[in-house]
Structure formats: C-alpha cells, structure tokens
Amino acid sequence: MAVPILKQGNYLIASIQAALTDADLFELRNALVTQVGRFRSRGVVVDVTALDVMDSFAVRTLRDIAQMTRLRGAETVIVGIQPEVAFAMVQLGLTLEEVATALDLEEGLAYLVERSKRTGPEIGSHGG
Amino acid sequence: MDQMLTKPTISPMSAEATAAMLRELVAHLRQNRTRLREEWVQRIIEAQLLTAMSKEEIFAEATSVYDSYLDVLETGSVEALQAYARNLSERIIPRGVETHEVLGIVLLLRDVLARELFTRYGSDFGTLNNVLEAYEPAANRIATTVGVGFVQERERVIRQQQEAIRELSTPVLPVRERLLILPIIGVIDPMRARQLTEQLLRGVRTNRAKVAVMDITGVPAIDSTVANHLVQTVESARLLGATVIVTGLSPEIAQTLVTIGVDLGKMNTVGDLQGGIEEAERMLGYKVMPVREATQQG
Numbered sequence: 001m002a003v004p005i006l007k008q009g010n011y012l013i014a015s016i017q018a019a020l021t022d023a024d025l026f027e028l029r030n031a032l033v034t035q036v037g038r039f040r041s042r043g044v045v046v047d048v049t050a051l052d053v054m055d056s057f058a059v060r061t062l063r064d065i066a067q068m069t070r071l072r073g074a075e076t077v078i079v080g081i082q083p084e085v086a087f088a089m090v091q092l093g094l095t096l097e098e099v100a101t102a103l104d105l106e107e108g109l110a111y112l113v114e115r116s117k118r119t120g121p122e123i124g125s126h127g128g
Numbered sequence: 129m130d131q132m133l134t135k136p137t138i139s140p141m142s143a144e145a146t147a148a149m150l151r152e153l154v155a156h157l158r159q160n161r162t163r164l165r166e167e168w169v170q171r172i173i174e175a176q177l178l179t180a181m182s183k184e185e186i187f188a189e190a191t192s193v194y195d196s197y198l199d200v201l202e203t204g205s206v207e208a209l210q211a212y213a214r215n216l217s218e219r220i221i222p223r224g225v226e227t228h229e230v231l232g233i234v235l236l237l238r239d240v241l242a243r244e245l246f247t248r249y250g251s252d253f254g255t256l257n258n259v260l261e262a263y264e265p266a267a268n269r270i271a272t273t274v275g276v277g278f279v280q281e282r283e284r285v286i287r288q289q290q291e292a293i294r295e296l297s298t299p300v301l302p303v304r305e306r307l308l309i310l311p312i313i314g315v316i317d318p319m320r321a322r323q324l325t326e327q328l329l330r331g332v333r334t335n336r337a338k339v340a341v342m343d344i345t346g347v348p349a350i351d352s353t354v355a356n357h358l359v360q361t362v363e364s365a366r367l368l369g370a371t372v373i374v375t376g377l378s379p380e381i382a383q384t385l386v387t388i389g390v391d392l393g394k395m396n397t398v399g400d401l402q403g404g405i406e407e408a409e410r411m412l413g414y415k416v417m418p419v420r421e422a423t424q425q426g
Contacts, residue, residue: 108369
C-alpha cells in the first residue's frame with residue numbers, strides 16, 4: 001500500500017495508514033527524498049500513529065529518511081509513536097537517535113515552524 | 129525374642145474404633161472444660177503469649193478456640209474452625225499479635241490436652257496409645273489450620289496494602305500546560321518501574337506534555353535493572369516528543385549509577401525539583417518572576 005504524501009506549504013506530510021511491507025517503506029523513502037527536492041520543502045512530517053508495531057527495518061528506514069532529507073535541506077520529524085511502541089522500540093535498542101520526534105502532527109508542524117524561525121526567516125514565507 | 133525388641137505394637141484400629149475413641153475423648157474433654165481451659169489460659173500467660181490482649185480477652189478467645197477445637201475433634205471437619213481462625217486473625221492482627229503467638233497458643237492447647245490424656249489413660253498403655261493415635265492427627269490438623277488461616281489473613285492484608293501503595297505510588301501531576309511532574313517516593317522494584325513507565329508515557333500523551341520532571345529525592349537506592357529501565361523510559365518519552373528531566377539524585381544513587389556504569393548520557397539531570405521545574409519552564413518558554421518586577425518591566 002502506497003503512503004500518501006501531502007504538500008502543506010513548505011512541508012511534506014506522509015501519513016502511514018497501515019502496516020507497511022519493506023517494499024512500501026523503500027518506496028516511501030524514495031518518494032520523500034525525491035519530492036523534498038521537487039517542492040523545495042523545508043521539512044517532512046512522517047505520521048506513524050496508525051502503527052502498533054515497528055520492526056527494525058521500519059525504524060532504520062525512518063532514520064534513513066531523516067538523514068537523507070537532511071542532506072537535501074529538509075528536517076524530518078517522526079510523530080505519533082504510540083507509548084507501547086515507543087517502549088518496545090527502546091527495549092530493542094531502536095531509539096531513533098538524532099531524529100526529531102513529536103507527539104502528533106500538530107506538534108510536529110509546530111516544531112518545524114519553530115525550527116525554521118531559529119534558522120532565520122525564509123524567503124517568500126509570510127510572517128515570521 | 130523379636131517381639132521383645134519391637135515396641136509393643138497395637139493392632140491398627142478400624143475407622144469405627146477411632147471414631148468411637150474420639151467420641152469418648154471429646155466427652156471427657158467437655159466434662160473437664162472449665163478446668164482444662166483455665167489451665168491453658170494459665171500456660172498462655174506464663175509463656176507470655178498474646179501480651180497485646182487483656183486476661184479477660186484471652187479467656188474469651190480461649191473459650192471459643194477450646195470449643196471449636198473439640199468440635200473439630202468430634203466432627204473431623206475443619207471448615208468452621210477455618211472460618212473462626214480467619215475471623216480471629218482479622219481481629220488480632222491489627223493489634224500486633226505475631227505468628228509465633230498464635231501457633232504457640234494452639235500448640236499449648238494441644239499439649240494441655242495431651243497431658244490430660246496421659247493422666248487419664250496413663251495406667252493403661254494400650255488404650256493410651258490408641259487414644260493418641262486418634263488424637264494426634266486431628267490435633268496436628270487443627271494446629272495447621274489455625275496457623276495457615278493466620279498466615280493467609282496476614283498475606284491478604286499485605287496484598288491489600290501493596291495494592292493500595294501501588295495505586296498511590298506514582299502520581300503524574302500536570303503543573304503547567306505541557307509540564308508534568310512525577311514525584312517518586314520509596315523503593316522502585318521492577319514491577320513499580322514498569323508501572324511508572326506506563327503512567328509517564330500515558331500522562332505525556334493525555335496531557336500533551338513537552339517536558340516531564342521526574343523527582344527521585346524520595347528513592348533510597350536504585351539497582352542496575354531499575355536504572356536501565358529509567359533510561360529506557362526517558363528514551364521512550366523522547367520518542368513521544370517529550371523531554372524528561374530527572375531530579376533529586378541522592379549522593380548514594382549518583383555513586384551507584386556511575387560505579388555500575390549505567391549510561392546516563394541520554395538523561396537530563398538537575399539537582400533538585402526546584403531546579404528541574406525552572407529548567408522545564410525555561411524549555412517551555414515560561415519566565416516566572418515576582419509580580420513587582422513584572423509590572424516594572426511590563
């Protein structure tokens with residue numbers, strides 16, 4: 001199942017709706033890394049609220065997405081990790097280090113806005 | 129020759145004979161109820177058991193126990209005694225009666241009654257043996273029933289208290305918008321650590337918290353399992369987008385953690401709860417100041 005990627009201003013939002021196969025994850029990674037350049041996005045939010053399990057491949061892919069989009073100029077935030085999932089991930093040693101996380105989509109977007117303010121006003125962005 | 133060496137064996141009694149023997153025994157013990165009870169109470173007081181109770185109370189309880197005892201000997205059913213033992217335990221445990229005292233008094237009664245049997249049947253060795261054969265298993269069963277009843281009641285009380293403590297033990301308190309505090313008091317065992325993690329993560333979600341201050345001033349010691357669990361909790365909270373600040377690490381805990389080599393690099397620690405809350409407010413962009421200063425500035 002492909003993950004829909006929505007463009008919202010300077011940001012891309014990928015909302016995962018169901019458990020993904022490794023191929024789906026790979027596709028999501030490609031799509032995000034490509035579209036970040038096409039839309040000149042400053043940030044990416046990946047919403048994993050719907051996932052009640054996260055395996056090591058999924059976590060690694062999320063980390064890869066964060067690092068790859070960073071190389072292309074966009075900060076990635078993972079949002080909506082469920083409490084049980086979070087604790088299970090930590091116990092497996094999958095801690096998503098150096099990847100930003102937030103409670104939900106709203107928080108994630110707020111984080112990105114806050115961050116872009118800190119890194120200086122954007123050209124073409126209204127207000128600041 | 130062989131027979132001389134072996135003890136004088138008494139042919140095993142039939143169940144009927146045992147029952148008849150017990151009936152006679154019980155009748156005898158009922159007849160001498162007042163005297164034997166008196167003697168028993170005397171011995172309880174001499175042995176300094178049940179010191180938490182007055183002599184009258186001991187006497188009243190002794191009467192009930194004596195009668196239940198005879199009932200069990202007579203009927204062989206311990207159900208009524210079990211119920212009585214539970215009831216008795218409920219009443220005396222809050223008064224600080226110890227396990228050894230309860231066992232002590234039941235065993236004393238057994239001894240008093242056994243002595244009585246010796247006095248009565250001592251002249252006829254064969255009968256005495258038969259009587260004891262019937263009496264001993266019943267008496268032992270009674271002692272076990274009362275002891276087990278007492279211990280079970282104690283355990284029930286302990287379980288109840290543990291439950292109560294557990295419910296009270298990990299409050300998650302919102303102090304400001306998006307700021308939680310978790311004051312932790314008392315020893316953290318693995319069970320409590322798990323519960324704490326659950327409460328914290330759930331609290332972060334329901335309160336949409338950005339920062340949580342975990343204060344462990346009231347925790348006397350931490351072992352490596354619990355320390356690692358705390359680190360995991362902190363990391364899990366980060367995955368939910370919240371920062372955890374740990375405050376109030378005692379000198380002992382700080383030394384233990386470093387000595388056993390727990391990786392605390394990911395933990396945000398501040399000296400005391402006050403400092404922790406100040407740090408959290410700073411992270412959330414709050415600034416707390418006296419009203420006068422604020423009006424001067426504003």
